[in-house]
Amino acid sequence: xxxxxxxxxxxxxxxxxxxxxxxxxxxxxxxxxxxxxxxxxxxxxxxxxxxxxxxxxxxxxxxxxxxxxxxxxxxxxxxxxxxxxxxxxxxxxxx
Amino acid sequence: xxxxxxxxxxxxxxxxxxxxxxxxxxxxxxxxxxxxxxxxxxxxxxxxxxxxxxxxxxxxxxxxxxxxxxxxxxxxxxxxxxxxxxxxxxxxxxxxxxxxx
Amino acid sequence: xxxxxxxxxxxxxxxxxxxxxxxxxxxxxxxxxxxxxxxxxxxxxxxxxxxxxxxxxxxxxxxxxxxxxxxxxxxxxxxxxxxxxxxxxxxxxxxxxxxxxxxxxxxxxxxxxxxxxxxxxxxxxxxxxxxxxxxxxxxxxxxxxxxxxxxxxxxxxxxxxxxxxxxxxxxxxxxxxxxxxxxxxxxxxxxxxxxxxxxxxxxxxxxxxxxxxxxxxxxxxxxxxxxxxxxxxxxxxxxxxxxxxxxxxxxxxxxxxxxxxxxxxxxxxxxxxxxxxxxxxxxxxxxxxxxxxxxxxxxxxxxxxxxxxxxxxxxxxxxxxxxxxxxxxxxxxxxxxxxxxxxxxxxxxxxxxxxxxxxxxxxxxxxxxxxxxxxxxxxxxxxxxxxxxxxxxxxxxxxxxxxxxxxxxxxxxxxxxxxxxxxxxxxxxxxxxxxxxxxxxxxxxxxxxxxxxxxxxxxxxxxxxxxxxxxxxxxxxxxxxxxxxxxxxxxxxxxxxxxxxxxxxxxxxxxxxxxxxxxxxxxxxxxxxxxxxxxxxxxxxxxxxxxxxxxxxxxxxxxxxxxxxxxxxxxxxxxxxxxxxxxxxxxxxxxxxxxxxxxxxxxxxxxxxxxxxxxxxxxxxxxxxxxxxxxxxxxxxxxxxxxxxxxxxxxxxxxxxxxxxxxxxxxxxxxxxxxxxxxxxxxx
Numbered sequence: 001x002x003x004x005x006x007x008x009x010x011x012x013x014x015x016x017x018x019x020x021x022x023x024x025x026x027x028x029x030x031x032x033x034x035x036x037x038x039x040x041x042x043x044x045x046x047x048x049x050x051x052x053x054x055x056x057x058x059x060x061x062x063x064x065x066x067x068x069x070x071x072x073x074x075x076x077x078x079x080x081x082x083x084x085x086x087x088x089x090x091x092x093x094x095x
Numbered sequence: 096x097x098x099x100x101x102x103x104x105x106x107x108x109x110x111x112x113x114x115x116x117x118x119x120x121x122x123x124x125x126x127x128x129x130x131x132x133x134x135x136x137x138x139x140x141x142x143x144x145x146x147x148x149x150x151x152x153x154x155x156x157x158x159x160x161x162x163x164x165x166x167x168x169x170x171x172x173x174x175x176x177x178x179x180x181x182x183x184x185x186x187x188x189x190x191x192x193x194x195x196x
Numbered sequence: 197x198x199x200x201x202x203x204x205x206x207x208x209x210x211x212x213x214x215x216x217x218x219x220x221x222x223x224x225x226x227x228x229x230x231x232x233x234x235x236x237x238x239x240x241x242x243x244x245x246x247x248x249x250x251x252x253x254x255x256x257x258x259x260x261x262x263x264x265x266x267x268x269x270x271x272x273x274x275x276x277x278x279x280x281x282x283x284x285x286x287x288x289x290x291x292x293x294x295x296x297x298x299x300x301x302x303x304x305x306x307x308x309x310x311x312x313x314x315x316x317x318x319x320x321x322x323x324x325x326x327x328x329x330x331x332x333x334x335x336x337x338x339x340x341x342x343x344x345x346x347x348x349x350x351x352x353x354x355x356x357x358x359x360x361x362x363x364x365x366x367x368x369x370x371x372x373x374x375x376x377x378x379x380x381x382x383x384x385x386x387x388x389x390x391x392x393x394x395x396x397x398x399x400x401x402x403x404x405x406x407x408x409x410x411x412x413x414x415x416x417x418x419x420x421x422x423x424x425x426x427x428x429x430x431x432x433x434x435x436x437x438x439x440x441x442x443x444x445x446x447x448x449x450x451x452x453x454x455x456x457x458x459x460x461x462x463x464x465x466x467x468x469x470x471x472x473x474x475x476x477x478x479x480x481x482x483x484x485x486x487x488x489x490x491x492x493x494x495x496x497x498x499x500x501x502x503x504x505x506x507x508x509x510x511x512x513x514x515x516x517x518x519x520x521x522x523x524x525x526x527x528x529x530x531x532x533x534x535x536x537x538x539x540x541x542x543x544x545x546x547x548x549x550x551x552x553x554x555x556x557x558x559x560x561x562x563x564x565x566x567x568x569x570x571x572x573x574x575x576x577x578x579x580x581x582x583x584x585x586x587x588x589x590x591x592x593x594x595x596x597x598x599x600x601x602x603x604x605x606x607x608x609x610x611x612x613x614x615x616x617x618x619x620x621x622x623x624x625x626x627x628x629x630x631x632x633x634x635x636x637x638x639x640x641x642x643x644x645x646x647x648x649x650x651x652x653x654x655x656x657x658x659x660x661x662x663x664x665x666x667x668x669x670x671x672x673x674x675x676x677x678x679x680x681x682x683x684x685x686x687x688x689x690x691x692x693x694x695x696x697x698x699x700x701x702x703x704x705x706x707x708x709x710x711x712x713x714x715x716x717x718x719x720x721x722x723x724x725x726x727x728x729x730x731x732x733x734x735x736x737x738x739x740x741x742x743x744x745x746x747x748x749x750x751x752x753x754x755x756x757x758x759x760x761x762x763x764x765x766x767x768x769x770x771x772x773x774x775x776x777x778x779x780x781x782x783x784x785x786x787x788x789x790x791x792x793x794x795x796x797x798x799x800x801x802x803x804x805x806x807x808x809x810x811x812x813x814x815x816x817x818x819x820x821x822x823x824x825x826x827x828x829x830x831x832x833x834x835x836x837x838x839x840x841x842x843x844x845x846x847x848x849x850x851x852x853x854x855x856x857x858x859x860x861x862x863x864x865x866x867x868x869x870x871x872x873x874x875x876x877x878x879x880x
Binding site for chain 3: 081
Binding site: 106109110112113114117129130131133134135136137138142144145146147148149150151152153154156157160161164165168169171191 | 546
């Protein structure tokens with residue numbers, strides 16, 4: 001469940017990053033339409049939200065929320081590194 | 096006298112004096128305001144369980160200190176920086192006075 | 197440049213504030229962050245630093261040699277009011293025994309204690325059952341003894357490690373004694389100043405075995421500070437005696453402050469009055485708070501640049517790294533800073549209690565503790581044998597709780613009396629909002645019949661908030677995942693501070709002339725950066741090496757471990773001052789990296805359980821320590837390599853073709869997300 005939550009965080013942030021012009025260009029080599037990018041942004045937030053329940057299921061409410069924040073931090077850091085290193089590999093996970 | 100006047104007139108010296116005053120205000124004014132605010136909150140916040148008011152007062156005091164320090168450096172002029180500390184300090188003092196009565 | 201006597205944008209003044217509030221105490225903040233981050237694993241560190249204990253193996257309760265343990269307690273502490281057995285747990289596989297003196301006159305010194313090991317006897321005397329005499333001796337305020345309140349005898353009977361824990365007493369806020377600022381708060385004073393603690397224990401609060409019980413001994417650390425020798429006492433978790441859980445054999449760990457040295461350093465420094473240390477750390481924390489918030493105000497592209505990290509672009513990359521390490525863990529940074537302040541709250545903001553209680557601190561602490569009704573049973577004076585089937589009771593308790601909850605410690609009150617009570621406390625805090633209440637079940641010590649469960653204490657919202665701040669700061673969690681997240685976030689915070697410090701010099705060096713770069717202020721920052729960042733890493737590594745290289749039997753060896761740390765750090769400072777900055781960076785980073793990477797080998801060679809063995813036996817905390825040492829070593833060596841390969845852009849600036857300006861790929865991001873420290877603009 002921890003892993004699930006972490007993966008959802010990463011995925012959500014990846015989608016959010018793909019909604020930003022600069023990163024979309026890096027990932028897909030094209031900026032993409034505004035509609036698609038808005039969709040990605042929405043999907044990203046949904047995924048981040050979905051990462052919360054598994055964390056709470058494992059750790060209980062209060063610690064679960066803290067853990068969720070921790071996962072958000074770790075996932076976004078990892079994503080920043082991936083975006084700098086090989087943004088293209090994010091393609092397969094996104095639309 | 097003449098040199099002194101010129102020194103104060105020179106922009107870099109004026110800047111330094113200004114920064115020095117603000118730093119002093121931030122350090123002592125910020126902390127003083129935090130102490131005063133904590134005293135007012137701890138005695139005045141409407142809690143049945145007084146230690147709760149104390150705990151919350153301490154937390155608010157640190158936020159107050161932070162805001163005060165930021166304000167002192169953000170304010171356009173030193174006068175406004177001072178006023179920004181003096182007005183809330185006066186209010187807290189008034190609150191404390193009312194509480195004492 | 198920012199001139200404060202003229203109109204200027206908010207971001208410019210905030211940039212100035214961010215730069216200087218971050219720089220001025222940045223080196224201290226870095227040390228606080230690093231040692232504080234390591235403190236999340238101080239139990240593990242202490243255990244690693246006592247290789248004599250490594251071969252103990254955590255076993256389920258039914259395999260624990262309770263009979264031998266109880267017999268030993270009967271022998272060592274026959275008249276004690278309370279015995280505590282700390283069960284093996286994932287963070288310490290040994291069985292710990294501790295006890296408290298009877299409240300009345302029938303105190304028993306620990307007979308075997310003083311003769312065991314010379315280096316330990318003094319610390320033991322202090323921590324020992326007969327604390328009042330020795331405490332009075334060493335305290336400057338012996339008269340305090342006369343102001344003893346009921347319940348204080350208890351607190352005082354605890355071993356020093358617990359007494360000293362600054363946050364132990366008053367439940368949620370981690371209250372400091374308000375008057376502790378004025379006086380040296382020695383352990384027994386502390387007990388008086390914080391009456392909450394006595395029943396914090398009675399109510400079953402402070403008992404999560406691996407959490408609330410500092411490992412090794414704070415007493416050791418303090419005793420050392422005062423040149424008293426005496427190290428880790430009994431070794432594990434403040435227990436006086438450490439046993440192998442299976443055989444019941446006594447384990448003698450070497451005298452060491454263990455992870456408690458780093459832990460105590462992070463909030464009260466070392467070698468000075470602890471109140472001074474705490475004030476310095478508290479002020480540094482205010483600086484941190486200001487730097488964080490002003491940094492957020494300055495960073496206007498906080499969402500646009502959220503994931504932005506561009507490597508290999510010199511100053512730009514440093515700025516990105518600084519932004520990323522700050523922004524991505526911003527909730528952590530804010531919480532850890534604010535909770536750190538709140539933990540110092542009663543010390544730094546004494547007016548709150550003064551005003552609410554008109555200066556009557558005792559009234560405040562009395563009110564704090566009122567809701568915690570403590571049910572300390574009275575001894576009957578009639579003797580009756582203690583039941584021996586602890587394992588069965590534990591099984592019963594764990595069944596009652598269900599959900600995988602485990603018993604962490606067994607507290608036996610009035611052992612040998614007809615009214616003996618056995619209290620089984622859960623291993624962990626169930627959540628963050630409940631304060632330091634830990635669920636427990638009570639049984640009669642003679643018949644074994646259940647006496648009921650501890651009543652969960654109602655918490656107000658303010659208390660719950662305080663509890664969250666306190667427990668989050670201290671990483672009190674059942675499972676390792678959240679602790680690791682805090683640890684990693686702490687590493688992120690250290691990187692944030694380090695990158696900020698380095699950026700100050702880089703941003704300055706890039707635009708200024710040769711003359712300005714050799715300016716003494718610039719050089720000072722550079723030297724301090726090297727010694728505070730790379731030098732601290734090397735000093736910590738040397739601290740661990742000293743733990744194994746200083747003979748286990750040497751008197752005052754625990755002191756020398758700490759001295760080694762500071763001597764190494766001082767040497768690094770001198771080295772940084774003498775060498776050219778790049779060479780100093782490379783050498784110190786490489787030195788730290790090599791020392792860390794070799795720690796697993798040192799562990800194997802000096803009596804510890806080596807990595808293959810700890811993996812095979814499933815001693816996770818040793819595996820974790822060794823792997824962390826390897827990873828840190830590799831990271832530091834990588835950093836050394838990168839610095840070594842780095843071609844400073846400053847020198848290239850003379851050849852425009854390879855210079856950094858203009859940025860070859862301006863893009864939308866050329867406008868800096870954060871204005872650079874204005875000092876360089878001024879110098880330009």
